[in-house]
Each structure stands twice: as C-alpha cells, then as structure tokens.
Amino acid sequence: MTATAEAIERGVLGERLWFYSNYHCNLRCSYCLTESAPRVARRELSAETIVAAAEEGAELGFQAFGITGGEPFLREDLTGIIARLAQIAPTLILSNATVFNARRLRELEALEGLPVQVQISLDRPDPDVNDEMRGRGNFAKVVDAIPKLLARGIGVRIATTVDDPATADAVEMERLCELHRSLGVPDCDHVVRPIIRRGRAVAGQLGRGVGFEDFEPELTITADGAFSTPFGPTVTGGRLDTDLLVTRATSPLRRPVDALMRIAGEQSAGADARIGIR
Numbered sequence: 001m002t003a004t005a006e007a008i009e010r011g012v013l014g015e016r017l018w019f020y021s022n023y024h025c026n027l028r029c030s031y032c033l034t035e036s037a038p039r040v041a042r043r044e045l046s047a048e049t050i051v052a053a054a055e056e057g058a059e060l061g062f063q064a065f066g067i068t069g070g071e072p073f074l075r076e077d078l079t080g081i082i083a084r085l086a087q088i089a090p091t092l093i094l095s096n097a098t099v100f101n102a103r104r105l106r107e108l109e110a111l112e113g114l115p116v117q118v119q120i121s122l123d124r125p126d127p128d129v130n131d132e133m134r135g136r137g138n139f140a141k142v143v144d145a146i147p148k149l150l151a152r153g154i155g156v157r158i159a160t161t162v163d164d165p166a167t168a169d170a171v172e173m174e175r176l177c178e179l180h181r182s183l184g185v186p187d188c189d190h191v192v193r194p195i196i197r198r199g200r201a202v203a204g205q206l207g208r209g210v211g212f213e214d215f216e217p218e219l220t221i222t223a224d225g226a227f228s229t230p231f232g233p234t235v236t237g238g239r240l241d242t243d244l245l246v247t248r249a250t251s252p253l254r255r256p257v258d259a260l261m262r263i264a265g266e267q268s269a270g271a272d273a274r275i276g277i278r
C-alpha cells in the first residue's frame with residue numbers, strides 16, 4: 001500500500017482527486033466562489049494534464065475523481081476527459097446543468113455504463129426564488145435536464161446551497177426534496193451546504209468565512225497550482241486566492257500529494273470539526 005493510500009485510509013486525506021477544468025461559465029451567480037462569468041480568464045487545464053494526473057493519482061491510491069469549475073461542460077472536450085477518468089475510477093462532475101442541449105446529451109450517451117455522476121445545483125423549489133441568485137431561466141433548464149441525464153444512465157446528485165443549513169426553512173426544504181424525488185433523484189443523492197464567503201459572496205457579505213481546518217483535505221489541481229480543497233482556488237476581486245494553495249508545482253503529482261499530507265498531518269487534534277461540505 002502506498003503512503004497516499006494509507007493516508008486516505010486513516011482519513012488524513014480525502015479519497016477524491018479534484019480538477020478545475022476551467023473557470024468560465026455561462027452564468028454569473030451572486031455567491032459564485034470563482035467569480036465565474038462568460039468572459040473571465042479561462043485558466044484551463046489541458047485534457048492531457050488532467051488524464052496524466054488522474055493516472056498517477058490512481059497509482060498513488062486516489063479512489064475517485066472530481067471535475068469542477070466554472071462550468072466544465074462548456075468545454076468541447078469534456079466528455080472525452082470524463083470517459084478517460086471514469087475508466088480509471090468513479091468520476092463526479094459539478095455542473096449548473098444549463099448547457100445540456102440535444103448534441104451534448106447525444107455525446108453523453110458514450111458514458112453509459114461508466115461510473116459517472118453529475119452534481120447539479122438546485123437551491124429552491126420555486127423558479128423565481130431559485131433564479132434570483134442564479135439567473136433567469138436556470139430552474140426550468142435544471143428540471144428539464146435531470147430526467148434526460150438519468151435516462152442516459154448518467155447519475156445525478158443535487159447540491160443545494162443556502163446561507164445556513166441549520167436555519168433553512170424546513171417546509172421549503174421538504175418541497176425541494178419532493179421535487180428532486182419526483183425528478184428521479186433519491187434523498188441519498190441530495191446534499192445541502194452553506195454559502196462559503198469567498199469569491200463573489202465576499203462583496204455580498206453572504207455565508208460564512210472558512211479556513212483550512214473547515215474542510216477535509218482533498219487535493220485539487222488547477223492551472224495555477226495545487227490546493228487543499230476544491231473550495232480553495234477561488235477568485236475574489238478578480239484575483240486568485242492563495243491562502244489554501246499547497247504548491248505551485250503539480251507535476252509529478254507526488255509533489256503536491258506529499259505537501260498536502262505534510263500540512264494535513266500537522267493539523268492539531270480537533271481539526272476534524274469540519275463543516276462537511278461537498
């Protein structure tokens with residue numbers, strides 16, 4: 001067993017290796033961690049870089065992959081990247097689910113039978129309220145896309161982002177759960193998480209501030225370096241946040257893995273009081 005696999009088994013390191021495929025997005029949500037929008041710097045990782053790191057990650061002991069952004073499905077080569085990764089280990093892609101046109105859905109049929117899940121943002125059960133934060137028409141596109149993905153054998157997970165899950169309106173949340181169940185997504189595939197005060201949420205004074213100790217260490221590779229969590233490589237005021245940067249060097253993968261294991265291993269007892277967001 002490798003040192004990485006041992007660290008994963010002991011819970012020092014998360015089992016999932018994350019990639020920021022790109023930073024641009026067709027939406028401009030008010031709490032976006034990365035200040036994504038259509039014309040921001042793309043900061044893309046090449047397909048070759050992602051696949052090579054995934055192969056090395058699997059050899060080291062990572063057991064799953066994640067792809068996030070920006071909106072990953074804006075990339076024309078994304079389906080090919082997912083196919084390569086999912087042949088190695090289960091792969092989760094975070095998406096706003098507003099870009100699944102007929103062509104893209106046809107392409108995704110190539111993934112049938114592979115361990116692929118798309119995590120889709122859906123915040124509220126009412127279209128108008130949901131779209132206040134995420135933009136007009138978002139809700140309708142999401143509820144249209146979910147059954148179409150499921151029909152093509154793509155797993156779907158729903159992520160609901162609220163200011164504070166502890167004080168969320170229980171009646172409204174139950175209506176949201178009824179909605180995702182009616183679309184074919186069971187309760188075990190619904191996560192509720194708080195707004196993190198990074199990126200655009202800083203200007204809006206939304207959510208809560210966080211530090212290293214709030215997250216399970218999950219190695220996250222970006223075009224700008226390796227971070228300790230997918231909530232780390234955020235953009236605030238147009239600048240990349242580097243407080244959760246582990247190393248600028250990402251190749252060979254061994255280097256950021258070792259660096260993160262060292263940092264995570266130095267956390268004091270009690271550092272496991274995490275907010276548990278995914």
Ligand code: SF4
Nearest residue numbers: 025027029032070096
């Ligand atoms: S929160 Fe997600 S969907 Fe919204 S702008 Fe940011 S990357 Fe795009």
